Amino acid sequence: MRIIVLGGDGYLGWPTAMRFAARGHEVWAIDNYLRRQMALETCSEPLFPSPNLIDRAAIFHSVTGHTVRPVVGDCTDPATMFSLFAEVRPNVVVHYAEQPSAPYSMMGFDTARRTLRNNLEATFNTIWACLERAPDCHIIKLGTMGEYGTPNIDIEEGWLDVSHKGRKDRFLFPRAAGSLYHTTKVLDTDLLWFYVRLYRLRVTDLMQGPVYGISTSEADHDRRLMPNFHYDDIFGTVVNRFLVQAVAGIPLTVYGGGGQTRGYLNLNDTLQCIELAADNPPQPGELRIMNQFTETFSVNELAERVVEAGRSRGLKVAIRAVPNPRQEKEHHYYNPAHSALIDLGLQPNPMTTEVLGEMLDRVREHADRIVVDRILPRVSWNREVSA
Numbered sequence: 001m002r003i004i005v006l007g008g009d010g011y012l013g014w015p016t017a018m019r020f021a022a023r024g025h026e027v028w029a030i031d032n033y034l035r036r037q038m039a040l041e042t043c044s045e046p047l048f049p050s051p052n053l054i055d056r057a058a059i060f061h062s063v064t065g066h067t068v069r070p071v072v073g074d075c076t077d078p079a080t081m082f083s084l085f086a087e088v089r090p091n092v093v094v095h096y097a098e099q100p101s102a103p104y105s106m107m108g109f110d111t112a113r114r115t116l117r118n119n120l121e122a123t124f125n126t127i128w129a130c131l132e133r134a135p136d137c138h139i140i141k142l143g144t145m146g147e148y149g150t151p152n153i154d155i156e157e158g159w160l161d162v163s164h165k166g167r168k169d170r171f172l173f174p175r176a177a178g179s180l181y182h183t184t185k186v187l188d189t190d191l192l193w194f195y196v197r198l199y200r201l202r203v204t205d206l207m208q209g210p211v212y213g214i215s216t217s218e219a220d221h222d223r224r225l226m227p228n229f230h231y232d233d234i235f236g237t238v239v240n241r242f243l244v245q246a247v248a249g250i251p252l253t254v255y256g257g258g259g260q261t262r263g264y265l266n267l268n269d270t271l272q273c274i275e276l277a278a279d280n281p282p283q284p285g286e287l288r289i290m291n292q293f294t295e296t297f298s299v300n301e302l303a304e305r306v307v308e309a310g311r312s313r314g315l316k317v318a319i320r321a322v323p324n325p326r327q328e329k330e331h332h333y334y335n336p337a338h339s340a341l342i343d344l345g346l347q348p349n350p351m352t353t354e355v356l357g358e359m360l361d362r363v364r365e366h367a368d369r370i371v372v373d374r375i376l377p378r379v380s381w382n383r384e385v386s387a
Ligand SMILES: NC(=O)c1ccc[n+]([C@@H]2O[C@H](COP(=O)([O-])OP(=O)(O)OC[C@H]3O[C@@H](n4cnc5c(N)ncnc54)[C@H](O)[C@@H]3O)[C@@H](O)[C@H]2O)c1
Pocket: 006, 007, 008, 009, 010, 011, 012, 013, 030, 031, 032, 033, 034, 035, 036, 073, 074, 075, 076, 095, 096, 097, 098, 099, 100, 118, 122, 142, 143, 144, 145, 208, 209, 210, 211, 212, 228, 237
């Protein structure tokens, strides 16, 4: 297949580009380094530096013989997108090119506006580049489980059958996002659904949970091919923050009551899911939504797992509750369906003590680069506090 990865320099985009290239597909990876720039602007650089997209692609080629074609460009620029799609005529586009941080989107007007414009325009241009230049292209879009929020009923995979006053219909599952970033994902889904209905696009929208892991079969060839590892409060996920705190010898900071439950998955499972989606495209006129996670954990459970992994590596790890900077339910019902990807063939890699232990080993290699000040919350959802 001819595949374009939008956001190909990112945490998920780079491993995805390598995986498809290693499988023999023709791969283009486009990125405008927005993530690197935002990290610099907010003092949130990753734990270890990674070569830029062009250098990574060259290293990957020299180490494996496989080719990822790097493109430095902005997906919010229609001319860039139209000419790329005209040149490539992709069968598949994997759309990761968004501002993915909830705290960044909640810092204030400028970051909120940047998130809104970047994410919506990248999605809008992807839709139109397909319509105008590659109408049969399968769009694989990364959404988030955060689109649903934490409703007091079971979460279905994208759709809800509703009976109302004796009549029945199927609707997008109600969404209730908890940050502006997550709200842009809801809006993305609505945009995609509109154009699927209108112009018979074929779209897979993957409602993904937080991803952890830095080891993939391609990245493991050479340390310079490793994906980004952010551990700060703005771009780091809770798993990465806890692992770095464990290595730094400071308590794991649980936000509030710690009962916030989410669906998580290993980076290798993200790669499986994207491949499965690409290999099994939906029909034209279909918006296929799948919930992409393998296990659910509360924040307290995650902390306990990191304590256990630390113990396996001789680290004594403590846990400390801190005031929650977010507005979210700290104890809630959570039972999302997630069978569609399993039905396609996903074989989950669970979060074992050994998996976390191997991540701890990698973090320890870079322990001298840890800046502990950037792990504690710097952004609050409460405007009075953050002003
Ligand atoms: N990582 C997770 O745990 C997770 C969970 C759920 C959903 N997602 C979604 O998956 C996608 C990828 O996430 P990630 O963790 O790899 O984030 P990331 O920030 O590491 O990667 C996104 C990449 O897209 C690039 N980008 C952003 N806007 C762009 C633009 N206008 N033009 C070109 N490139 C642009 C960035 O520079 C970055 O390299 C995001 O849409 C995110 O919302 C991620």
